[in-house]
Amino acid sequence: MAFTSSFKKxxxxxxxxxxxxxxxxxxxxxxxxxxxxxxxxxxxxALKKSNVALELPTGSGKTLVGLLxxxxxxxxxxxxxxxxxxxxxxxxxxxxxxxxxxxIRTHAFTGNQKYFNPQDLSDFTxxxxxxxxxxxxxxxxxxxxxxxxxxxxDDSHAAENYISxxxxxxxxxxxxxxxxxxxxxxIKNKIKPAQFQRLVTSTPDYSDLEWxxxxxxxxxxxxxxxLIPALDEFLKETDLSYSWGMxxxxxxxxxxxxxxxxxxxxPNIPPSLTHTPFSNAKQRIFxxxxxxxxxxxxxxxxxxxxxxxEKPEDWDKQGLGRRLFFFPETIMEEKExxxxxxxxxxxxxxxxVLVPNDKESSKIEELFNDQTDSSIFLATAIEKTKEEFxxxxxxxxxxxxxxxxxxxxxxxxxxxxxxxxPTGTNLQEKFLVSRLAASVxxxxxVRTRLIQAVGRCTRSTVDYSAICIxxxxxxxxxxxxxxxxxxxxxxxxxxKFGYDESRNKNDKDELIENLNIFLERGEEWDAADEQILLLxxxxxxxxxxxxxxxxxxxKHEVNYQYAIxxxxxxxxxxxxxxVLTCIAGSSELKGYRAFWNYLAGSAAWLAFQSGDExxxxxPPRFFEKAANCTExxxxxxxxxxxxxxxxxxxxxxxxLLTLLVEGLERNxxxxxxxxxxxxxxxxxxxxxxxxxxxxxxxxHRRLGRLLGFSSYNTEEETGPDPWWVIGSDFCIVSExxxxxPNDDDFPSIANKKVxxxxxxxxxxxxxxxxxxxxxxxxxxxxxxVMITNAVSLEENARSISEEVYYKSYEDxxxxxxxxxxxxxxxxxxxxQEGEESWRIRAMAEFQNRGLDPSSxxxxxxxxxxxxx
Numbered sequence: 001m002a003f004t005s006s007f008k009k010x011x012x013x014x015x016x017x018x019x020x021x022x023x024x025x026x027x028x029x030x031x032x033x034x035x036x037x038x039x040x041x042x043x044x045x046a047l048k049k050s051n052v053a054l055e056l057p058t059g060s061g062k063t064l065v066g067l068l069x070x071x072x073x074x075x076x077x078x079x080x081x082x083x084x085x086x087x088x089x090x091x092x093x094x095x096x097x098x099x100x101x102x103x104i105r106t107h108a109f110t111g112n113q114k115y116f117n118p119q120d121l122s123d124f125t126x127x128x129x130x131x132x133x134x135x136x137x138x139x140x141x142x143x144x145x146x147x148x149x150x151x152x153x154d155d156s157h158a159a160e161n162y163i164s165x166x167x168x169x170x171x172x173x174x175x176x177x178x179x180x181x182x183x184x185x186x187i188k189n190k191i192k193p194a195q196f197q198r199l200v201t202s203t204p205d206y207s208d209l210e211w212x213x214x215x216x217x218x219x220x221x222x223x224x225x226x227l228i229p230a231l232d233e234f235l236k237e238t239d240l241s242y243s244w245g246m247x248x249x250x251x252x253x254x255x256x257x258x259x260x261x262x263x264x265x266x267p268n269i270p271p272s273l274t275h276t277p278f279s280n281a282k283q284r285i286f287x288x289x290x291x292x293x294x295x296x297x298x299x300x301x302x303x304x305x306x307x308x309x310e311k312p313e314d315w316d317k318q319g320l321g322r323r324l325f326f327f328p329e330t331i332m333e334e335k336e337x338x339x340x341x342x343x344x345x346x347x348x349x350x351x352x353v354l355v356p357n358d359k360e361s362s363k364i365e366e367l368f369n370d371q372t373d374s375s376i377f378l379a380t381a382i383e384k385t386k387e388e389f390x391x392x393x394x395x396x397x398x399x400x401x402x403x404x405x406x407x408x409x410x411x412x413x414x415x416x417x418x419x420x421x422p423t424g425t426n427l428q429e430k431f432l433v434s435r436l437a438a439s440v441x442x443x444x445x446v447r448t449r450l451i452q453a454v455g456r457c458t459r460s461t462v463d464y465s466a467i468c469i470x471x472x473x474x475x476x477x478x479x480x481x482x483x484x485x486x487x488x489x490x491x492x493x494x495x496k497f498g499y500d501e502s503r504n505k506n507d508k509d510e511l512i513e514n515l516n517i518f519l520e521r522g523e524e525w526d527a528a529d530e531q532i533l534l535l536x537x538x539x540x541x542x543x544x545x546x547x548x549x550x551x552x553x554x555k556h557e558v559n560y561q562y563a564i565x566x567x568x569x570x571x572x573x574x575x576x577x578x579v580l581t582c583i584a585g586s587s588e589l590k591g592y593r594a595f596w597n598y599l600a601g602s603a604a605w606l607a608f609q610s611g612d613e614x615x616x617x618x619p620p621r622f623f624e625k626a627a628n629c630t631e632x633x634x635x636x637x638x639x640x641x642x643x644x645x646x647x648x649x650x651x652x653x654x655x656l657l658t659l660l661v662e663g664l665e666r667n668x669x670x671x672x673x674x675x676x677x678x679x680x681x682x683x684x685x686x687x688x689x690x691x692x693x694x695x696x697x698x699x700h701r702r703l704g705r706l707l708g709f710s711s712y713n714t715e716e717e718t719g720p721d722p723w724w725v726i727g728s729d730f731c732i733v734s735e736x737x738x739x740x741p742n743d744d745d746f747p748s749i750a751n752k753k754v755x756x757x758x759x760x761x762x763x764x765x766x767x768x769x770x771x772x773x774x775x776x777x778x779x780x781x782x783x784x785v786m787i788t789n790a791v792s793l794e795e796n797a798r799s800i801s802e803e804v805y806y807k808s809y810e811d812x813x814x815x816x817x818x819x820x821x822x823x824x825x826x827x828x829x830x831x832q833e834g835e836e837s838w839r840i841r842a843m844a845e846f847q848n849r850g851l852d853p854s855s856x857x858x859x860x861x862x863x864x865x866x867x868x
Contacts, residue, residue: 015043016072025103028064034312035061041309042069051306053156053286053297063094064102066152066287070130071104079149079282080124083132086158089383089406091132094154098130105129109137113144135162138277141242149282153301156286157448160300161426166275167246167254168266169231170426179234183263186226187256190219194728194775195258204260207710210666212430215256216639217602218619221609224251252606253565257427264427268599269561272302290451293547294444295554304558321458322529323491324518325498326468327475329675331505334472338364340508341417341468342371345396347515348415348466350389352408353398354453356420361400364419368396382406409459414519416457419470421446421477432834434666435635437591439834444544447486450477454491466515467498472672479674482831485542493536497528546586553582560599569607569615576600590630590836597626598639632839634658634727656853659727661842663708665834668827679827682706683820690816693738697721699816700736700787707819707851710775720765721787725773726853729780732860733769735762737788738809752790756797759865762786762804785860787812793868801865815851815859822849 013019017039020031031039038054046052056062070081085091088110098106107120107129121144124131131145135153138145139162153159173180184199191213198208215223228248235241247254247265257264273279284303291297291308298304326344328337345351351374355361361378368374375395382389382397389395390412397413399406429445432438457465469475477483479499484492505511517524560575579596583589601622608615627640637655671678686706689699697713701722704711709724723733739752766782776782789809793801826842846852850859 013072013075015039016068017043019068019072019075023103027101031064032061035065037312038065038309039068046307046309049283049307051284051286051303053288053291053306053308055288055291055309055311062287062289063097063154066154066285067094067098067102067104067106067130069285070150070152073150073283074127074130077149078127080127080145080147081130081150081152082138082145082148083130083152083154084135084138084159085132085154086135086162087383087406088134089386090154091134092385093407094132098132106132109133109144113142116144135159136166139163139166139272139275141245143277146277147280148277150285151278151281151283152285152287154287155289156297156301157288157290157292157452163272163301164266164270164426166243167270168264168426169235169240169244169247170266171240171263173261173263176238176240179231179238179240180263182230182234183227186223186230187215187219187258190215190223191258192728193777194725197774198260199258201260205710206670207663207666208260210434211259212427212434213258214431214435214635215258217255218605218639220256221252221606227251250565252567253561255428257431259427259430262427266426266428267561267565268428269299269558270302271561271565273562274565288448289455290448292444292448293544294441294550295552295557296445296448298551298554298558302558302561304555320455320461321463321465322532323454323458323464323494323498324466324514325478325495325502326466326511326515327479327499327502328468328508328511329470329472329475330499330503332508334470338367338419338470339371340511341419341470342367343508344415344417344466344468344512344515345372345374347512348413348519349393349395349411350408350413351396351415351417352413352456353396353417353419354456355398355400358400360420361398364398368398372396379406386412406456407459408457410463413457413465415466415468415515416454417468417470418453418474421471421473432592432595434833435633435662436595437630437633437834437836437839438589438595439832440546440588441550441592443486443832444547444550446477447544451487451491464518464521466518472675472678473669475675476669476673476832480831485539486544487541489539489541490532490536492539492541493532497532497535546583546588549583549586549589553579556582564599564603564606567610569603569610569612572603573600573607573618576603587837588835591633591636591834594626594629594633594636597622597629598636601626601639630836632658632661632836632843634662656726656730657843657846658839660708660846660853661839663710663726664823664826664842665708665830665839667706667708668823668830669833671827673827673830676827679824683824686816686820690813693740696738697736700734700812703816703819706823712773714772718761718764719768719772720762720784723765723769723773725775728775729777730853730857731769731773731776731780731782732856733765733782733784734807735765735784735786735804737786737790739789753792753794754786754788754790754797754865754868755794756800759786759793759797759801759804762865763800783857783861786865791868793865798866801868804865805861806863806865806868807860811859815856818849819851822846822851 013022017031017036034056038056042054054065056065066083070083073079074081083094085094091108091110095106095108098104107124109116109131110133123129137143171180171183188196195213198211201208231244235244254265254267286297286306297306328340332340353364355364365376368376375392377389377395377397379399389397429442433442454467469478478495484495501514502511556575556578560572563571563575576596576599580593583593601619604615604618604622623640626636630636634655671682686699686702689695701711701713704722704724709726711722711724713722720733721736723731725731735758737754737758762784765784769782783805784803785805785807787807787809822845826845829841830838
């Protein structure tokens, strides 16, 4: 036979649900009620919608729902359907399930296109089968699928970074060291010395590593003529050349973010509808276990007007599977808790460890190598298949920054360890939370990531997994009622039960005993499980505050991105004002309102720079509005000052206070909120050190850091004792002379006099700071102070002591006690990083107690050493 073509009649299947009955090669016997519910809703409400969102909880058969819709549209309309997954491993998993469980023909397309099977590609192109690929398989400069009719985005909550990376140049200082330092060199004159020093230092401290900055558009745009040729040259032979090509001609629609480890150039929202294969689709279907309530889906994907199909009502109470949470840090220190978690893995055959970054992954891997003989699998090892892992009897998988995407059902894995919080996964998010106090914007996103994380190993109603929680930041996200109440009632009950059980145990062996009871699933566990269910029935899931406002704003945020991307500055400003209308009123959104006023001012400035004189006086008005939105965000006030003339000046004292509170917030987050032990240990250590002449300097340094200053010391013989820095233009530098008593006259030593040598040393410190402290501006204010328990001065030292100030040991100790009491009080009301209302209260408390920078300056400079 020379010809094999045959006419195929169009499918007469009436709905995606009825199609299931025609799939004869399936092993799944029937649809679950919630699957039928969603399929019916889709068919009745959304068949002709351009953008549709489906929410089905983790492990509830979401993939089958998506494939039934895909196959229905392929048969009924003859459409080309592309199914997207976050990873290659998930692509292979979907294809395997579609063929072995559901009887639906699919083909996987991953890797280099030139190796694609021609027949598979032909089947997909002619709509004979469904194509399955990764997000990166579509979002690239040469996708194999040029014009799919329908795109189904599985795990769409995880799509953000996969899609935004297509329009982002993310430069890591270690992987792209030459390019990183090239950009730092280009921007040097547009940033402050302190910021430049953070970027180039070879010995970063905690504050350096946590710091993130955004180069204001007013400065960023002035560098385009330098950045474009430099990046053209240095990126042309790298993988970054593709994303650079996507944004090169639209830099006005992007932002530049800086940190010690990374530099990122990216738009606020990915302009995904400028990518023809995505925008030309008749329908885009977004599937997720948690779609969110605040417009995250729209912001993450650059798509507005998404029709949401509600989740089944019976999911309001009942959850999937059972999790037993362990919180070992309730009864042991952090290091000991990590070692205990590793010990837990010896009770099971296979374990999963989730960590937020590669650095933590390396640490955990090293600990497993030292303490166990487990086979260790990283993401690259299981990306294609997890077969080798699940066949191992002594193995652990360690995944970095992968809180979703790879699942382990039933006996594949019974223990998961989660270390650290899935926040700040990109520089833009970290900037908006830590620098703009816009944490409310990301509450929904963090909640989504946590839900996804804890569901990796419970994939059905009867599945079960133990979960060990490590890290104070993660405990602070799960345990406080304000955060926990946003979760599903059953998860709330599991967390509360696990936390209470953990902290009521006397030792590690009792926790191990609980783990084994849980794994054995006997009568003793049944009784505990009943307690969780009873607790669940008393709980309700609270709705995120402000979610409706943020959801309404998301549409205009997306519109703004396309307007600024296309250089339509007038439209961009209009959309900024629409966003501001949506988010007006709430004090929790002050930081976010400041950001959108800033974006409006930047758009107006770009319009003026493009030659439109009518915008000449508009940018300062928006920047001033931004500054008026919030008292607690130093970054916004810096931007407002950019638009002022030198004569107008600025209130430096308020600005320094905002910086101090920002530093304090970072410290409290590091020490943890739920558990006060780390803070109390640090407070006691400071007071103990300050009471001993030999350790006074260390207590002095630690006190500065606790209060929110950047605090340093040096081992140089001629160098100063601790110095406290705030911002880039203020420093208190000290010479600590706490003399050892010979009898009972400590702390004051009546017969001890400060020598001329020590005074000369103190008077030389400002020059040392100018020569060595590169974080400070050239004209920075530097206050040299002698802190001592001596009560008199040698006469030959008096003439050289005029430029040095004096602080008594007793006064400094009192300042330390007041400062510790203040931080203790403020941490009691601290809930999360980037909360505007807390920052305002903290600023008021600093001022009321006389511990704000202006008052501290006065305290340290009220008395000259010469008056001693």
